[in-house]
Every structure is written in C-alpha cells, then in structure tokens.
Amino acid sequence: MNKKEILKLAKGFRGRAKNCIRIARERVEKALQYSYRDRRNKKRDMRSLWIQSINAGTRQHGVNYGNFMHGLMKENIQLNRKVLSEISMHEPYSFKALVDISRNAFPGNKNVVLPTRKADVSINV
Amino acid sequence: MAILCASTSTIFSSSERTSFGSLKKTIPSNQSSFLGFFPVAALSKPGSVRPTTLSFSKRDFRDIWNNTWYPKAKDHINTEKTWYVVDATDKILGRLASTISVHIRGKNLATYTPSVDMGAFVIVVNAEKVSVSGKKRTQKLYRRHSGRPGGMKVETFNQLQQRIPERIIEHAVRGMLPKGRLGRALFNHLKVYKGPDHPHDAQKPIELPIRDKRVQKQR
Numbered sequence: 001m002n003k004k005e006i007l008k009l010a011k012g013f014r015g016r017a018k019n020c021i022r023i024a025r026e027r028v029e030k031a032l033q034y035s036y037r038d039r040r041n042k043k044r045d046m047r048s049l050w051i052q053s054i055n056a057g058t059r060q061h062g063v064n065y066g067n068f069m070h071g072l073m074k075e076n077i078q079l080n081r082k083v084l085s086e087i088s089m090h091e092p093y094s095f096k097a098l099v100d101i102s103r104n105a106f107p108g109n110k111n112v113v114l115p116t117r118k119a120d121v122s123i124n125v
Numbered sequence: 126m127a128i129l130c131a132s133t134s135t136i137f138s139s140s141e142r143t144s145f146g147s148l149k150k151t152i153p154s155n156q157s158s159f160l161g162f163f164p165v166a167a168l169s170k171p172g173s174v175r176p177t178t179l180s181f182s183k184r185d186f187r188d189i190w191n192n193t194w195y196p197k198a199k200d201h202i203n204t205e206k207t208w209y210v211v212d213a214t215d216k217i218l219g220r221l222a223s224t225i226s227v228h229i230r231g232k233n234l235a236t237y238t239p240s241v242d243m244g245a246f247v248i249v250v251n252a253e254k255v256s257v258s259g260k261k262r263t264q265k266l267y268r269r270h271s272g273r274p275g276g277m278k279v280e281t282f283n284q285l286q287q288r289i290p291e292r293i294i295e296h297a298v299r300g301m302l303p304k305g306r307l308g309r310a311l312f313n314h315l316k317v318y319k320g321p322d323h324p325h326d327a328q329k330p331i332e333l334p335i336r337d338k339r340v341q342k343q344r
Contacts, residue, residue, distance in 0.1 A: 046193075049239070057235035059336075088235040090189055095235075 050085035057088030061099045067109075071102025196241050207245040208330035210323065213294065214254040220340040221255065222297035228333065229314050230302060239303075242310060248330055249317045253290035256342045257282060267296065291317040 003021050009031070010017060010024040017027040055065035063071075072079070077098070079087075088095045209228060213221060231237050231244035257265065265282040285293055294317050302308045316325065323330075 049237075052232065053235050053237055056233050056237055059233065060235070085235070086190065086194070089194060092235075 047081060050081040053085035054081060054088055057085075057092075057095055058099055061096060063099055063103055063108075067106055068099060068102045071104075071106035072098070074105040075101055077101070194236075196236065196238055196243060200236070201241055201243050208248065208325060208328040209245055209333035210248040210250065210325075210330035211333040211335070212251050212321075213249050214251045215256050215342045215344075216340050217342055218255050218257050218293065218297055220337045221335070222294065222301055224333065224335050224337060224340070225249070225294075225315065226298050226301035229298070229311050240307070242307060242314075244311060244314065246314045246316070246328070246330075247333060248323050248325055249294055249315070250321050250323050251319075252294050252317045253286060253319055255290075255294060258342070267293075290319055 006021065006025055006028050007018070009028045012018065013024065013027055013031075016023045018024060051065060054068070058065055058068045079098075084095075084098070087098070211221070211225065225247050227233055229244045229247055231242070234243060236243060256262075262282050266279050267282070267285050268277060268279050270277045280288070282293070295312075295315065298315050299312055302311050316323065
C-alpha cells in the first residue's frame, strides 16, 4: 500500500531510487520536502523574474526599474509586477505609454552624485 | 487609469504587426488574440466541403493572459538570433565584458528566461587593442593550473596579450556568464578575433549598443 504509493511518486528518479523501496523511500521523502519548500520559493522566484523582465523592458526606453516603479507609485497606477512584465513582453506599445507616464511623473534623481574618478583627484604633495 | 491602459492596448495590439524594428523583437512569434468562440461553419456536417480559408488549431487560441509564458522552440531559433559586432579598440576590459555578457545572456530582452538561451551572438574584433586602467597592464595576473603539483602557471596581462590576445576577452566574459551547462553553451556565442576582420559578414551583424559612459579609455 504505502510501498506502492511511494514507488508511484518515485517515477523519473535516477538509478535505484525509482525501483528499490529502501532507496526510493528516502528520495521521495526528500522530494516532498523540496516541493513543500519550493511552493513557497516559487512565489519569490516568479516575482524576481517579473522584476528582471520589467527592468529589461524599461531600460530599452532609457529608464531603469527603480525610477519606473517610483513614477508609477506617484501616479497611483496599481498594476502589479506580474501584469507589467506580461505587458512588456506582449504589448510593447502599451508598455512604452506606461514608461512615458512614469517618466513624466518622476524624471529621475537630479541630485545624484557620480563617483569621482581616482585620476581626477589631485594629490597634494 | 486602468481603462486608459485597456483602450491603448486594444489600439496598439491591432498595430502590433506593423514594422517597428527595435520593438518587434520583444514580441514572441505567433501571438494572436484570444477568440472566445468557434465559428459554426468550421464544425459543419461530415461529408460536406470545409471552407479552405478557415483553419483553426489549438495554437491560435493560446490564452496568454492567464497562463505563464514560457518560450517555445520557435522563440529561440539559433539562426534567427541577432548578431552584434563590437570593436574593442581602447575600451576598458571589464566594462566591455559586462555589456557583452548581458547581451549574450539575453538580460536586455523583456522575454528573458534564465533556463533558456534567448540571447544574441556577439563578435569582438581588434581584441589585442583592449585596454585596462591603472597599472593592470603589468600587474594583472592570469593563472592556470595543470593539475599536477607545482603546476601553477602565471603570466601578466602584457605577456598574455602578446601570446594569445583573444583569451583576455574570453576569460573576462566567461567569468561574467553563468557557470553550468547553459553558461558553457552561451560562451560559444562569443566570437573574438584579433584583427579588424571577422568571417561572419553573412550574418549581417549590427553595432552593439553600449550604454556605459565610461567604457572608452580616456587619453
């Protein structure tokens, strides 16, 4: 009963782990632990992937992700990152409209201090 | 604001197919809007002639808004990828390698997927003229080990540039690509050449857009 269920869950495993119950039992326990953990990790990973996709899409228009999201928050556009990444992939012109809205709302940080080059700093002898 | 966006998307999606060179690359191929009905004519009685203009397959009705998009095989065909060319003369090594690796990996595309090779090919010419700042030319060391005891070989940037100049850029870019099976496959998309010529004219490479303002060595 339990053996049968375990071997059913062990399909696709490598080597003896899919056939022999003693090894399969350990591997299946580990697999179920991983799947428990990864159901929570998947939410983090997907959000990270959406952010990377939005970043790539906005940088094509000259705006980075941070400034883009700040502009959207200022305009109270409550589109979430999932939808924004889908728009940037499938509806490029709508996405450009969003980038323009964000750029109007937040043109960028004018007070940014660029790091000075070491060659420019003069050494007082 | 949501209504405005919906209306703009319907306007823009109808004009999606028109030519806009740089933006067209972000659209995966074969995307059509979701039709919520089957025309009755196509499901006509057996034995009657089917109209040849209507042909619907499962692919035409893919719902892109309620399913996670994952690239299909036709979204990353090697022969249809972009080829970039960049001249390494007097460019700072690390900054150039960073931009190259971003384009090879595909992180500049909105369709970036970490498990799939969606990037472009990059050709580097004039590899022996790449520069580094400070005293790295004589002080930067390239090490390799043969595996046997006492088998560490060290050479400086200068010596390696005399010997095999392509290896400098390859070493830099390989360190910035992911390590693993996919990373090794991505590395093969980098082509480095010593002089100003490259044998890839048939791929019609375009100029690599570098956004880094400090990549050119100041003289």
